[in-house]
Every structure is written in C-alpha cells, then in structure tokens.
Amino acid sequence: xxxxxxxxxxxxxxxxxxxxxxxxxxxxxxxxxxxxxxxxxxxxxxxxxxxxxxxxxxxxxxxxxxxxxxxxxxxxxxxxxxxxxxxxxxxxxxxxxxxxxxxxxxxxxxxxxxxxxxxxxxxxxxxxxxxxxxxxxxxxxxxxxxxxxxxxxxxxxxxxxxxxxxxxxxxxxxxxxxxxxxxxxxxxxxxxxxxxxxxxxxxxxxxxxxxxxxxxxxxxxxxxxxxxxxxxxxxxxxxxxxxxxxxxxxxx
Numbered sequence: 001x002x003x004x005x006x007x008x009x010x011x012x013x014x015x016x017x018x019x020x021x022x023x024x025x026x027x028x029x030x031x032x033x034x035x036x037x038x039x040x041x042x043x044x045x046x047x048x049x050x051x052x053x054x055x056x057x058x059x060x061x062x063x064x065x066x067x068x069x070x071x072x073x074x075x076x077x078x079x080x081x082x083x084x085x086x087x088x089x090x091x092x093x094x095x096x097x098x099x100x101x102x103x104x105x106x107x108x109x110x111x112x113x114x115x116x117x118x119x120x121x122x123x124x125x126x127x128x129x130x131x132x133x134x135x136x137x138x139x140x141x142x143x144x145x146x147x148x149x150x151x152x153x154x155x156x157x158x159x160x161x162x163x164x165x166x167x168x169x170x171x172x173x174x175x176x177x178x179x180x181x182x183x184x185x186x187x188x189x190x191x192x193x194x195x196x197x198x199x200x201x202x203x204x205x206x207x208x209x210x211x212x213x214x215x216x217x218x219x220x221x222x223x224x225x226x227x228x229x230x231x232x233x234x235x236x237x238x239x240x241x242x243x244x245x246x247x248x249x250x251x252x
C-alpha cells in the first residue's frame with residue numbers, strides 16, 4: 001500500500017479538494033471509510049486548514065493498526081490533526097457529527113445494496129462526501145499488445161463478480177453512486193483521477209495483480225497470460241489506469 005500511496009496522491013482531483021475546502025467549517029470532524037493504512041488522511045489533512053479530527057474506519061484490525069501507527073502530521077496551516085480508529089461495516093453505520101466523509105478505492109468494491117445503504121447514511125449526515133480512485137474499467141499499457149484487451153475484459157468481469165450477497169459494482173460504481181445521490185437531492189461532481197505509472201516496481205506489481213485477477217476469473221487464460229507476462233517482463237512498460245473521483249454536496 002505504501003508503494004502506491006504517491007501514485008494515489010498524484011491522481012486524485014485537486015479541483016474537488018478545492019471545493020471541499022471552500023465549504024468546510026474552520027474545525028472539522030472527518031470520517032474516512034475503508035481507510036486501509038490511512039493514506040487518504042495523510043494526503044487530505046495536509047491540504048485542509050484548521051484543526052481536524054479523523055475517524056478512520058475499516059473492517060480489518062491490522063490495517064487500522066497500520067493507520068494508527070502512521071497518523072497525519074498536521075493541517076495545511078500547521079493546526080493539529082488527531083485520529084481515532086473504529087472497526088466496522090461502513091455501509092451499516094451512521095456518521096453523526098461528521099463535517100466531511102471520505103473514501104478511497106472503496107465504492108467499486110461494494111454491491112448495489114451496500115452502496116445504496118451507504119449513500120442513504122451519507123445523505124442523512126448532511127455533509128459533503130468525497131470518494132476517490134474508483135475504477136471505471138479503462139486501462140492502457142504502453143507499448144500496447146493485442147492480448148491486453150483479453151486481460152482487461154476478464155479483469156473487469158472479476159471486478160463485477162458475485163460476492164455471495166450480490167455482484168460487486170466494479171467499474172459501474174461511480175455511475176450508480178451518482179444516480180443514488182441525485183435521487184436523494186444531493187449535488188454531484190465527478191472528475192477524472194487517472195493513475196499514470198511509468199516503468200518500475202509499482203507498474204510491475206499492478207500488472208501481476210491485474211493478470212492474476214483476470215486468470216482467477218477465467219482460468220483458461222492462464223497459459224497465454226503466463227507467456228504475456230514474460231513478454232512484459234522483458235520490456236519496460238507504462239500504464240494509464242483510469243479512475244473517477246466523486247464529490248456529493250448537500251443542497252442548501
């Protein structure tokens with residue numbers, strides 16, 4: 001996760017952060033959902049002025065421990081930033097007292113039912129919500145290869161796989177979230193947040209995970225995918241992975 005943190009930071013929409021900054025009170029309480037190791041708090045806290053208290057929420061206790069061990073340093077103007085951690089299902093909790101709700105690389109891992117619950121709970125909180133780095137299924141490798149499209153199709157199907165209690169939204173998540181927020185009367189802004197990875201360890205790690213998920217979805221691809229991976233290992237490559245950031249704002 002630390003390897004991808006700089007790429008995440010470079011990709012997220014600064015325009016949406018500017019809008020968030022313009023509507024927040026001087027001191028804020030922020031709920032970060034699916035916080036992982038805490039990268040969203042470290043990134044965003046340094047761009048917001050004034051005292052901040054972050055509630056970092058995740059299902060994974062080990063990730064919460066990592067987040068607690070590397071808290072944000074300070075706000076943009078040097079004000080104090082404090083944190084607390086909370087373990088739970090982010091789609092089944094309320095956000096009373098929140099001034100801002102954030103999430104990164106989360107909503108594309110939810111089912112329709114989970115996303116609908118989350119959107120209702122966010123709307124009830126009557127505060128802005130910023131979700132970043134949701135996949136939309138578009139990937140471009142340079143140099144390109146015809147087999148890339150086979151991997152991409154299988155990977156996107158894996159992103160939409162049945163999770164037992166429904167299919168994951170994957171690349172469809174932002175569209176569903178936008179519609180759900182608008183139905184509840186919120187204003188929604190969506191902006192691109194592409195990952196642009198040059199040749200190197202992060203691109204290689206991403207590629208291995210991309211191919212692995214595709215083969216998990218379609219085991220018949222394994223032999224060709226192995227040959228394709230060897231081809232990629234022999235030649236440096238770059239990746240552009242498209243994401244979308246979404247900002248939902250309560251209407252006055």
